[in-house]
Amino acid sequence: MKHARRLATRAFRATAGEFLAEGPQAVREAVTAGVVLEVFATADATARYADIADASPDWQVVPDAVVAEIADAVAPQGMVARCRSIVRGLGDVDLTDARLVVVCADVRDPGNAGAVIRCADAVGADAVLLAGDCVDPLGPKVVRSTVGSLFHLPVVVERDVATAIDAVRAAGLTVLAADGGGDAGLFDEGPELDLAAPTAWLLGNEAWGLPPERRAMADTVVSIPIYGAAESLNLATAAAVCLYASARAQRA
Numbered sequence: 001m002k003h004a005r006r007l008a009t010r011a012f013r014a015t016a017g018e019f020l021a022e023g024p025q026a027v028r029e030a031v032t033a034g035v036v037l038e039v040f041a042t043a044d045a046t047a048r049y050a051d052i053a054d055a056s057p058d059w060q061v062v063p064d065a066v067v068a069e070i071a072d073a074v075a076p077q078g079m080v081a082r083c084r085s086i087v088r089g090l091g092d093v094d095l096t097d098a099r100l101v102v103v104c105a106d107v108r109d110p111g112n113a114g115a116v117i118r119c120a121d122a123v124g125a126d127a128v129l130l131a132g133d134c135v136d137p138l139g140p141k142v143v144r145s146t147v148g149s150l151f152h153l154p155v156v157v158e159r160d161v162a163t164a165i166d167a168v169r170a171a172g173l174t175v176l177a178a179d180g181g182g183d184a185g186l187f188d189e190g191p192e193l194d195l196a197a198p199t200a201w202l203l204g205n206e207a208w209g210l211p212p213e214r215r216a217m218a219d220t221v222v223s224i225p226i227y228g229a230a231e232s233l234n235l236a237t238a239a240a241v242c243l244y245a246s247a248r249a250q251r252a
Contacts, residue, residue, distance in 0.1 A: 001062075004040065004070050004082050010136045017085045019138035020070070023077040024049050029148035031055045035083045042067050045078025052079075072140035086151065087137055090129075090164065093154045095171035098126035100246055101200040103168060103175075105161045105214055106132040107235065109206050113137060114145025115236035116203070121149035123247040129156045131164035165217045168200035175218045177202040178242050179210050180232055182223030186245055192220055195249035201242050206235045 006012045007020050018037065021030045024045070030036045031052060038058035046053050046061050053059045070080045095101065102120045107113050113135050120128045130137055137143075137155050158164040165175055174197050184193045202218050204210035215221050224233060224241050233241070 001040065001066060001070060004080070007082065008072065008140065010139065013085070013136065013138055019083055019085060019143065020072070020140055021081045021083050021143050022071050022073055022079070022140065023144065024052060024079060025148045026143060026146075026150075027056075027079050027081045028052050029151040030081050030083050033086070033151040035086055035151070037082045037084060039079055039081045040067055040070055041079035049079070056081075073144060085138060086155065088154055088156050090156055090158050090167050093127055093156055095127065095168060095173070098168075098171055098173060099198045099250055100125040100243070101127050101129065101168055101173060102239065102243065103129045103131055103161075103164055103200055103202045104134055105164075105202060105210065106205040107134050107203065109235070110135050110139055110141035111145050112206055112235045114142045114147075114150075116239045117142075117146045117153075117155060118149040119236065119240045119243055121146075121152045123243045125153060125243065125247075127154040127156055129158060129164045129168070131158045131161040133159075161214065162217065165200075165202070171198075173198045173200040174220070175200050175202055176242075177204075177210055177215055177218035177221045178224065178238055179204065179215060179221050180223055182221040184220055184222050186222050186224050186242065193222065195246045196252065199246050199250075201239070201246070203235060203239055203242075 013019050021027055039056045040060050040062050042064045067076050117128050
C-alpha cells in the first residue's frame with residue numbers, strides 16, 4: 001500500500017513502470033486489458049462488483065480508509081487498481097494503416113487530456129500522441145477523466161513535437177492544425193481540406209494554442225466557425241468537433 005501511495009507522483013510512476021486506476025469502470029477496463037497487478041477494494045465494492053473481483057488477478061479487501069488514502073478522487077468509488085504502464089513510444093506503434101490520429105502539443109490540463117483520449121476512442125481513432133511538454137497520461141486525473149478509454153487505444157508520449165509530426169506524416173497522414181485563425185473553415189467545401197483522407201489533428205495548448213512554429217508544421221490550419229458570441233471553444237470541445245467531422249467524412 002505504501003508502494004501504491006507513491007504512485008501519486010509522476011517520477012515514481014516512471015521509475016516503477018506502474019500507475020493507478022480508480023473506480024469500477026476504469027478498473028474493469030484495466031482488468032480486461034490484462035494490465036492489473038492488484039486491486040485494493042472495500043468490502044462493499046467487492047460485494048457490488050463481484051464480476052470485477054472474480055476477473056482480477058489479485059484482489060485485496062481493505063478498510064474504506066485505506067482506499068481513501070490511496071485514491072486521488074475526493075469521493076473514491078471503492079476500488080483502486082495498481083497497473084502496469086501502458087504508455088508507448090513512437091517506435092512501439094505502427095501507424096502505417098492509421099486513418100485518424102490526434103497529436104496534442106503541450107497540453108497541460110489533465111481533464112482536457114483525458115477528454116481528448118476519451119473522444120478519440122469514441123470516434124474510432126487509431127492513436128493519441130502526447131507531444132512536447134504534455135501532462136502525464138498516467139496521472140490519476142487523466143486516467144479518471146478517460147473513463148476507461150485509456151485502455152482502448154494506443155497513447156504515445158514523444159517529447160519532441162517535430163518528431164511526432166514527422167512520424168504521422170511518414171505514415172501517410174495529412175496534418176491538420178486546429179486553430180482559431182485557420183486558413184480553411186472546418187465546414188467549408190474546397191480542395192484544400194479533404195477530411196476523408198487519413199488525417200492527424202494537431203491540437204495546441206489550452207492557453208496559447210499553437211505558436212507560429214507549430215502551425216508551420218501542419219499541411220493546413222483549420223478553424224472551427226463560431227456562430228454566436230463565444231470567444232472560442234475549449235480544447236476538448238474543439239477536439240470533439242474536429243474528430244467527429246473527420247470520422248463522419250471517412251465513413252461516408
